[in-house]
Amino acid sequence: FLFAPAVEVKIEVVIPEKERSKEEMSPNGKASPLLYKVNGTARHYHLEEHPIASNPYHNPKDVVEASVCHVKDLENGQMREVDLGCGKALLIKENGEFHAVGHKCPHYGAPLVKGVLSKGRVRCPWHGACFNISTGDIEDFPGLDSLPRFQVKIEKEKVYIRASKQALQTQRRTKVMAKCISLSNYNLSSTNVLIIGSGAAGLLCAETLRQEGFSDRIVMCTMDRHLPYDRPKLSKSMDSHPEQIALRPKEFFRSYDIEVLTEMQVAAVDVKNKTAVFKDGFKMEYNKLLIATGNTPKALSCKGKEVENVFNIRTPEDASRVVKLATSKNVVIVGASFLGMEVAAYLTERAHSVSVVELEEVPFKKFFGERVGRAVMKMFESNRVKFYMQTEVSELREQEGKLKEVVLKSGKVLRADVCVVGIGAVPATGFLKQSGINIDSKGFIVVNKMMQTNIPGVFAAGDAVTFPLALRNNKKVNVPHWQMAHMHGR
Ligand SMILES: Cc1cc2nc3c(=O)[nH]c(=O)nc-3n(C[C@H](O)[C@H](O)[C@H](O)COP(=O)(O)OP(=O)(O)OC[C@H]3O[C@@H](n4cnc5c(N)ncnc54)[C@H](O)[C@@H]3O)c2cc1C
Ligand code: FES
Structure with a gap:
């Protein structure tokens, strides 16, 4: 693995006149994902339907094109940060091909040039998120967003990058997502997908469904008062306001029709009738269920354990x-x-x-x-x-x-x-005792490699599960980590 040397790069900025075709510029490399309807049929949907990730190359004024170096300036396996005048990109050369993506990790902003480049992926130096250098897509976690991908062309031995100014500023790309198209049949107490738990596993599942074009109702419920937040930060920047550590802003959930019921505790699950029963008596029917309830910290059991503070x-x-x-x-x-x-x-x-x-x-x-x-x-x-x-x-x-x-x-x-x-902590699965869902002696929900439980249509993920780990000959393990919860949710 090679680390890129720090080299100063001279740039020329050119704003091109011609707008390129949208298909060519599709930011995630997928031209037209499928949109599923309630009745199970599907149609293709287009970027125009997507309120947030509109085509960044639409207006030529929003685009910058710059010559960033000579083709021989980079060896295979090297990366370099290059400045396009209104923001930086990460230029990568692998197997004789150049790629350009955002230079900052969308998780906490690490400089990816200090990461590791290997086999078409760059791994973040701070917490190990991985990005595909051809698409910019996030392929290993932590983090929710992908990198923006920029166009590279070679002309007269010079390397040019063409990039959206907005993407250079934000340095992140939220994948194209579907919305719910069945709101007209809205029934408060029934949903297609119910996700119990709005931690990393729950949120990743909801986002992945929308990214895959799922367009029916998704309801996520949590005992928390807040929308999903970055739980690991609680012990690292302890006096952060919940909004400062939110994983997504409020508008995100509205834009993609991911409903979040806060301060709603599920007290039991009736798998026969496909119903979750909440502590306040409210019942919600589901078609598919994901249980991502994480764990509950252990309390002291000594004399005086009930004192305040x-x-x-x-x-x-x-x-x-x-x-x-x-x-x-x-x-x-x-x-x-x-x-x-x-x-x-x-x-x-x-x-x-x-x-x-x-x-x-x-x-x-x-x-x-x-x-x-x-x-x-x-x-x-x-x-x-x-x-x-x-x-x-x-x-x-x-x-x-x-x-x-x-x-x-x-x-x-x-x-x-x-x-x-x-x-330490114990899995937050006590409410499933009578459900018929397979729970092991330590209280973990047992799942297969597809995160399926023993009950058809019921899945589980994150800290609450024991799952087969390929690295350990498919031995069932529990890995209570933020990254693993992302992976399970996806
Ligand atoms: C302070 C702290 C610091 C941490 N630091 C790190 C770190 O640095 N690195 C790392 O890898 N990991 C860290 N972790 C662990 C990491 O946060 C977890 O691995 C991760 O949050 C697990 O995600 P999850 O989605 O499985 O569950 P959680 O994030 O625990 O979310 C569980 C969700 O389920 C909800 N829920 C539970 N029971 C019910 C119910 N009956 N009804 C409705 N909702 C319910 C909860 O309200 C919550 O929304 C830390 C954890 C804590 C507490
Ligand atoms: S900053 Fe890149 S994985 Fe955390």
């Missing part, structure tokens, strides 16, 4: 409440897991004191071994974090109902105004 970090409300209570106060974090250590890192500068209580000798021992764990611990200690290792909490003491002290089995008493618990 003890939190799991699961929602934006949990995270912002912890920050508020911890500012200039004493925080005890139970569990030196990824979540616990991220919270410790975030709070060190804000809290008066941060203490971490853990059963193991060092953090991350299971994942990275003792040496790395000890190095991490040292780094945190130099940032005022105190560790209490190989012990656990025996009691939470209160004053006027609020947490005051955390008592450890070792006998140590820690002053505490707020406590964050990160000691």
Whole structure:
């Protein structure tokens, strides 16, 4: 794998007169996806039907064309950021062919030129999302959007890129999606697709259906107060407003007719009658069901567990409440897991004191071994974090109902105004106990490689499932990761 050298590139900007054909410029390489109707028939739909991803090359004034380098400036396997005057593109040469796509990862904006180019794909250097260099399509996660793809031509040994100015600015492309065309037959309590859970798995499923041209009703329900958001950010930028970490804006759901029912908990699923029963008694019939309910964090089971100001970090409300209570106060974090250590890192500068209580000798021992764990611990200690290792909490003491002290089995008493618990999670599948859906002894929903459960028409995905992993000879595993939830949802 080669990394592109930093080279300055001279550019000439030319605005061409002639508008190219729309077919040629189709941004995702698919000229006309299928649109499915309620009765099962299908017709092709066109970009004009798509309200957001209108053809970016429609108006020649919106397009820029520039000569970006000589053909010999790039070796095979090299990538280079090139500036077109009103934005940059990533120019790639592989197997003698040039490709140009957006240069920033649509996930968190990493410079893709620092990523890895291999076999027609560029992999993001930060979290590993993968993009097809010919189409710009996202092929591995995390992230929702693809890269814009730009046209490349060679004339007199010079490489030219033709690009939409808007795409150069946004550096992202939402794939073409269908809308619902059956709203006239609207029946509040019946949907074609019901998705329980609006995390990464649920959202990816809804988006993929629309991308594939599915044009019947999709309803997604969640216990959350908010539209789908970036859950991993809760422990990394804890006082973010829910809108700042939203995965998609409100208008997106409206544009593509993806209905989201917030604060709606499903209490049971009746697979015989294809009905989900909500906690408030409301019932919804479905044709196909996806269960993507994630997991539920474990709580402490010690004496005093019901005192106030003890939190799991699961929602934006949990995270912002912890920050508020911890500012200039004493925080005890139970569990030196990824979540616990991220919270410790975030709070060190804000809290008066941060203490971490853990059963193991060092953090991350299971994942990275003792040496790395000890190095991490040292780094945190130099940032005022105190560790209490190989012990656990025996009691939470209160004053006027609020947490005051955390008592450890070792006998140590820690002053505490707020406590964050990160000691693992269990699958959020309790409501399926009587459903007939196959659940294993740990509570995970058992699915095959197509994410199908034992009940026809019922699928499951994300943290809540155990699935056959090809890398491990199809052994059933649970991988509670953001990326994996994306993959399952797709
Ligand atoms: C604080 C935090 C930080 C994390 N950081 C990382 C990280 O850095 N990297 C990483 O890979 N992973 C991280 N994770 C894990 C990652 O967030 C999960 O793997 C991912 O969110 C799983 O997605 P999911 O769609 O399966 O479920 P979730 O995102 O958990 O979503 C589940 C959805 O189901 C809904 N739901 C549950 N039960 C019901 C019900 N009965 N009725 C209706 N709705 C229901 C919930 O309200 C929610 O909308 C983190 C998790 C947390 C909590
Ligand atoms: S920034 Fe590229 S995968 Fe996260």
